[in-house]
Amino acid sequence: MAGGGVAVKLSFLNQKGGAGKTTLAVHVAAVLAATGAKVLLLDADSQGSALDWSVARQKAPAFTVVGLPKPTVHKELPRLSQDYDHVVIDGPPRVAEITRSVIMASDLIAIPVQPSPYDVWAVKDVVELIKEARVYKELLKAVFVINRKIVNTAIGRDVVEALATYELGVLPTAVCQRVAFAESAARGSTVIEDAPTSIGAEEIRNLVKELTRLFNEQEGRDYSEARARKVAVGGRMGQ
Numbered sequence: 001m002a003g004g005g006v007a008v009k010l011s012f013l014n015q016k017g018g019a020g021k022t023t024l025a026v027h028v029a030a031v032l033a034a035t036g037a038k039v040l041l042l043d044a045d046s047q048g049s050a051l052d053w054s055v056a057r058q059k060a061p062a063f064t065v066v067g068l069p070k071p072t073v074h075k076e077l078p079r080l081s082q083d084y085d086h087v088v089i090d091g092p093p094r095v096a097e098i099t100r101s102v103i104m105a106s107d108l109i110a111i112p113v114q115p116s117p118y119d120v121w122a123v124k125d126v127v128e129l130i131k132e133a134r135v136y137k138e139l140l141k142a143v144f145v146i147n148r149k150i151v152n153t154a155i156g157r158d159v160v161e162a163l164a165t166y167e168l169g170v171l172p173t174a175v176c177q178r179v180a181f182a183e184s185a186a187r188g189s190t191v192i193e194d195a196p197t198s199i200g201a202e203e204i205r206n207l208v209k210e211l212t213r214l215f216n217e218q219e220g221r222d223y224s225e226a227r228a229r230k231v232a233v234g235g236r237m238g239q
């Protein structure tokens with residue numbers, strides 16, 4: 001995912017509390033760190049859940065966790081991210097100023113959402129902030145990630161249809177409700193480390209693959225658009 005010496009910034013955002021931002025941010029950071037990459041997990045939530053997770057940890061750190069629950073994330077991140085291949089940001093619930101700052105700092109935004117109508121309605125706030133930010137960051141990618149899906153159930157049609165009204169994609173991989181995610185977190189660990197062959201670990205690895213693909217598609221589009229512009233300019237200059 002790393003983009004030529006510049007860290008890729010992936011954020012988990014949803015102003016609704018308890019959607020799974022911290023759980024997915026920590027697990028995705030663990031998958032990225034397991035590849036040998038240098039990963040920074042930025043905790044932008046004043047509750048400090050990701051920091052608490054790292055304090056509860058008894059094993060050697062798999063990645064660095066830094067707290068910055070301020071609306072200056074977008075200003076400070078270029079300096080903080082210098083030595084890293086990936087930055088994963090765990091966003092706060094509610095606070096719109098910090099969410100805005102995290103959006104401006106991000107290359108890719110994943111919005112965890114539980115597959116219930118109440119949760120789907122509640123993503124409206126963060127989707128609006130992303131749409132506002134696209135005025136400045138036209139190519140900013142954002143996608144829904146279904147979290148806490150009940151194993152062996154289909155996502156309800158009402159949920160799929162409601163998500164479609166937001167005009168953002170939904171990743172094919174859903175992360176299911178699994179007690180192992182909460183249990184491993186309580187120990188400052190992850191299912192990636194505790195149960196690497198489990199279905200839960202596989203779900204998170206698939207999630208990382210899909211996010212990586214999405215990021216690279218964006219890179220490809222930037223590249224081809226830049227090339228198209230260059231060709232057009234070159235063509236005019238050559239006339």
Ligand SMILES: Nc1ncnc2c1ncn2[C@@H]1O[C@H](COP(=O)(O)OP(=O)(O)OP(=O)(O)O)[C@@H](O)[C@H]1O
Pocket residue numbers: 016017018019020021022023024045047049091092093147148149175176177178179180181182183185
């Ligand atoms: N896929 C899952 N399976 C089981 N439990 C989960 C799953 N995802 C999240 N949880 C649990 O749900 C609760 C809320 O998750 P989490 O803290 O990750 O959400 P959050 O969006 O970061 O919340 P907040 O908005 O308060 O920061 C936690 O107790 C967590 O362990």
Ligand SMILES: [Mg+2]
Pocket residue numbers: 021022023045049090091
């Ligand atoms: Mg959290």
